[in-house]
Amino acid sequence: MSAVDEKAILGRFMLELGRLYQAYRMYPSGNPHVQTAADRCAECLREFQKPIRISRMGEEVVIENEVLSPVPKQLEKILEAFKAMQWDSVRFLPEIGVRGFLEVMLRLKEGEPGSFSTVGFVAGSINLDEEDEEEEKGLNAPTGYLTLMPRVQEMMSDIREGRKGAWVRAREITRLISGHVMAGQDIFSPIMELKDYDEYTFTHAMNVAALSIAVARRMDLPEGLVDAVAIGAICHDVGKEKIPLEVLHKPGRLSDEEREVINRHPVDGAAIIMNMKGEMSPIVPVIAFEHHMRVDGSGYPKLPVQSTPHPAAMLVAVSDTFDAIRTVRPYQPSAYTPAGAMSVLIKESRANRLHPVFVSVFARLTGVIVPGRHVKLSDGSRAVVLADGEYDALQPLIEIADGGEIMDLSMPRTPDIESVEDMLDE
Structure with a gap:
């Protein structure tokens, strides 16, 4: 693709992006005007065949490596929105699609500042490229x-x-x-x-x-x-x-x-x-x-x-x-805290909605029910876990809080764990 063709696509993309933002502010996302504008933006990305990056450096706005001077009028509103979101740099990837553009518009409408990413879109600090390099290094x-x-x-x-x-x-x-x-x-x-x-x-x-x-x-x-x-x-x-x-x-x-x-x-x-x-x-x-x-x-x-x-x-x-x-x-x-979430799994397991074997293995892996953890039992009493259950994480060795009785919950006719209590640092 020639430099002239790239410049033409970038110009069309800026125009359609501004139109999309204007349409989204005026109509619901399912409106044909919004859908058409999003589709045209996505079409520009597909034609460009590589990411398009818009950055703000002080008072200057840069698209790819070219300073926009003056800033096209159709981009002014969406650039103001980017600034309000604290997005110094945004990058649109060819795979963003219509849905991705609509997610970006929804995020702008909600107006909560901070970095954001979705399929085919990344927004945040000016150092996105450096962050990407760190991510690649981090894979190992x-x-x-x-x-x-x-x-x-x-x-x-x-x-x-x-x-x-x-x-x-x-x-x-x-x-x-x-x-x-x-x-x-x-x-x-x-x-x-x-x-x-x-x-x-x-x-x-x-x-x-x-x-x-x-x-x-x-x-x-x-x-x-x-x-x-x-x-x-x-x-x-x-x-x-x-x-x-x-x-x-x-x-x-x-x-x-x-x-x-x-x-x-x-x-x-x-x-x-x-x-x-x-x-x-x-x-x-x-x-x-x-x-x-x-x-x-x-x-x-x-x-x-x-x-x-x-x-x-x-x-x-x-x-x-x-x-x-x-x-x-x-x-x-x-x-939910980890303990609160585990309590939900236990409740669902006891009600025969989640399979108890998978919940037990899950409890073992996540390490929520460990010695020192306080639990509530199905008979209403409270206890502290003394040792892991040998065969079932939900059947540990416990000490009843009121009276100090030691109980192995794997034994017959013993109560079940009903819920897990939070620790102070959770």
Whole structure:
């Protein structure tokens, strides 16, 4: 592509970006004016075939390596919005697509300052390139787990666009995560940290995959099944691509109609996966379809005849539940602590909604129920854990707080752990 052609595309992109921002401020995101403007922006990126970067350096605005002087009038409003968001530099990648542009517009509308990334878009400090280099270096570091997120973004884009390489990329990512797990590297510290919802789509997919891989390996499942669980876990929510952003990010209570839209994502996800080209385990779409179905027949989607979910889906459901309630989101302003989240898993297990075997293995891996931890028992008493359970993490040796009785919860006719209490530093 010649320099003249590049300059023409950049000029058209700036014009369409300004029009998109203006349209989004005037109309709902589903309005044809907004959709058309977003599609034209995405078309410019596809033609340009490489990222477009807009930076602010003092009073100067630079697009790629060219200072905009004067700044085109159609860009003034969106540049003011970038400045208000404290975005010194923004980078649009060719894979952003219409949905990515709409997510950027939604973020601008919400107006909460700070760095932000989604599929095909990164915004934040002026040193994005240097940060990217550090991320690449971090892939081989013990704490490099979170630096896999850009690859997850690319994978989601591949799946959304139906590209042939999606499953190859999914296998690469899950094998890298699995490598962290097998090497004994600490993936649980970043997972245990509270996350905001800006990067939830990608961090949640990674976390559910990492947790599910760890459980599968702890149970010594066959390698082929571990791979299927890993790919199914990282793709379990791909059906949410079909949910309108206003519904997906709605801060208040969902209407019945909106809840129906949300509840369709397992069906849509399984359909997306089954329509993808390339070889994959048949378990992968099953995980996407069944990860919200429960052992007792509750959950969704509802089937004409009740059936027990596939074990792989029940395994992923435990990881999914734990990570989901550990995250701050618009409709979930406060997140559970690790102990609080484990208490939810225990409650769901005792109610026969989550499978108790997977919850027990999960509890062992996350190290929440350890000596010194205070717990509440099903008979109403409180106790402190003295030693790990030999066969079941949910059946440790405990000391009753009132009276000092020592009790092995693996013995018959003993109470169950009902909930786990927070420690002072949680």
